[in-house]
Amino acid sequence: MADTFTLTNNNTGETVDLQLHEGTTGPSAIEISTLYKEKGLLAYDPGFVSTASCQSAITYIDGEAGILRYRGYPIEQLAANSNFLEVAHLLINGELPTTSELIKFEEIISHHTMIKESMRNFFHGFHYNAHPMSIMIGVVGSLSSFYHDSLDIHDPRHREISAHRLIAKMPTIAAACYKHSVSEPIMYPQNNLDYCGNFLHMMFSTPCEPYIPNKTAIDAMNLLFILHADHEQNASTSTVRLAGSSGANPFACIASGIASLWGPAHGGANEAVLTMLEEIGDVSNIDKYIAKAKDKNDPFRLMGFGHRVYRNFDPRATIIRKMCHQVLSNLADNNNPMFELAMKLEEVALNDEYFIERKLYPNVDYYSGIIYRALNIPTNMFTVMFAIARTVGWVAHWSEMIADPMQRIGRPRQLYVGATERDYVSIDKRK
Numbered sequence: 051m052a053d054t055f056t057l058t059n060n061n062t063g064e065t066v067d068l069q070l071h072e073g074t075t076g077p078s079a080i081e082i083s084t085l086y087k088e089k090g091l092l093a094y095d096p097g098f099v100s101t102a103s104c105q106s107a108i109t110y111i112d113g114e115a116g117i118l119r120y121r122g123y124p125i126e127q128l129a130a131n132s133n134f135l136e137v138a139h140l141l142i143n144g145e146l147p148t149t150s151e152l153i154k155f156e157e158i159i160s161h162h163t164m165i166k167e168s169m170r171n172f173f174h175g176f177h178y179n180a181h182p183m184s185i186m187i188g189v190v191g192s193l194s195s196f197y198h199d200s201l202d203i204h205d206p207r208h209r210e211i212s213a214h215r216l217i218a219k220m221p222t223i224a225a226a227c228y229k230h231s232v233s234e235p236i237m238y239p240q241n242n243l244d245y246c247g248n249f250l251h252m253m254f255s256t257p258c259e260p261y262i263p264n265k266t267a268i269d270a271m272n273l274l275f276i277l278h279a280d281h282e283q284n285a286s287t288s289t290v291r292l293a294g295s296s297g298a299n300p301f302a303c304i305a306s307g308i309a310s311l312w313g314p315a316h317g318g319a320n321e322a323v324l325t326m327l328e329e330i331g332d333v334s335n336i337d338k339y340i341a342k343a344k345d346k347n348d349p350f351r352l353m354g355f356g357h358r359v360y361r362n363f364d365p366r367a368t369i370i371r372k373m374c375h376q377v378l379s380n381l382a383d384n385n386n387p388m389f390e391l392a393m394k395l396e397e398v399a400l401n402d403e404y405f406i407e408r409k410l411y412p413n414v415d416y417y418s419g420i421i422y423r424a425l426n427i428p429t430n431m432f433t434v435m436f437a438i439a440r441t442v443g444w445v446a447h448w449s450e451m452i453a454d455p456m457q458r459i460g461r462p463r464q465l466y467v468g469a470t471e472r473d474y475v476s477i478d479k480r481k
């Protein structure tokens with residue numbers, strides 16, 4: 051018999067046996083799906099702190115130990131040896147590709163990089179100073195109006211084509227968002243370049259002057275994209291899953307994930323970190339901002355610090371911190387004052403009782419913005435960069451969910467705390 055967990059009502063002594071599910075690694079989960087039917091009870095867990103919303107075989111995190119693995123492979127090994135498209139193949143298909151599989155995958159992705167010519171016109175309809183994330187949400191959502199040929203979500207081949215299209219077109223859309231904001235012509239992709247090199251070309255080439263991406267920039271971007279590619283059931287991935295659970299098309303689902311990612315508590319943090327560092331301005335102001343972050347009456351938080359799951363260190367931040375040194379010295383920017391300020395702020399916070407007690411450590415986004423800044427990516431594009439990488443995780447989770455025979459529409463319940471029943475009062479009698 052499967053292991054069970056018994057819940058007891060302390061008032062009535064009534065008990066209920068709940069089935070325990072074992073994963074391959076990590077904590078077990080108590081199945082409560084029958085709780086309402088059998089006992090009329092709901093589980094209450096705001097923020098889903100102790101709730102496993104699904105089974106997944108894609109990414110494993112142990113927040114206490116600072117472990118992150120994609121399909122079983124430690125993030126440190128992937129960061130040291132792999133590149134973004136190889137990791138994309140791994141996340142989507144479950145295995146690292148063989149040489150021929152990787153060549154084929156790269157070829158498929160590079161041949162889906164163009165967007166429809168009429169879609170290029172969309173960008174001109176946005177206000178000149180629109181935030182690129184707002185443009186991206188709209189344009190990615192609109193992809194479904196172009197690809198009716200692959201919208202049968204129950205057909206595995208259709209799901210695969212949609213995944214390829216999304217991964218391939220995100221850099222093209224992202225670069226077009228940027229080009230619109232600087233009133234430059236939108237560049238076509240170049241399929242002889244690799245994924246990151248092609249993105250840099252579309253960002254910085256103009257029709258009158260090619261941009262030749264350098265190796266440091268390409269390597270840095272590959273690393274950042276690998277680190278951002280997936281992170282199990284975070285807010286945006288859960289949004290994609292919930293949107294997809296109703297049978298919505300993949301482009302609409304990924305657009306909803308981009309919207310969720312934009313928030314400063316999630317992917318918007320990398321932009322917020324740079325804005326914060328600019329506001330702090332100088333090491334002499336650090337104490338003032340640390341005090342603000344600790345003040346419960348002040349909404350200010352130290353951006354790039356803290357994580358729902360990591361309570362010891364964020365393994366991505368450890369990797370990225372090292373990369374920061376390398377990129378800044380290779381790009382002859384090793385006196386970057388922003389980096390100096392970030393290091394000092396980190397040191398002060400890590401030695402402060404408030405941050406120690408609450409186990410608040412720098413997360414991946416504390417340093418990613420500094421690297422993007424060194425690569426000349428504008429601050430309002432940082433979260434867009436995150437979205438390009440996370441698209442791989444989103445489509446992997448979306449496909450996994452749709453292929454799951456147990457999949458049902460996601461429909462959380464609530465603990466109702468509003469008014470009890472009352473009678474309608476006509477407007478002339480209301481006080």
Ligand code: CMC
Nearest residue numbers: 314315316317319343351352353354355356357358408413
């Ligand atoms: N600065 C100051 N205090 C903080 C911070 C911070 N960055 N983060 C958490 N706290 C405090 C919080 O006020 C609370 O204190 P108390 O127990 O006295 O009420 C305690 O630490 C626990 O915080 P919480 O808000 O309950 O934690 P959470 O798990 O709900 O939130 C978080 C996690 C990442 C949203 C939060 O730490 C935060 O807002 N950090 C800044 C934004 C950020 O860097 N986000 C990027 C996350 S990593 C990239 C990604 O995956 O998207």
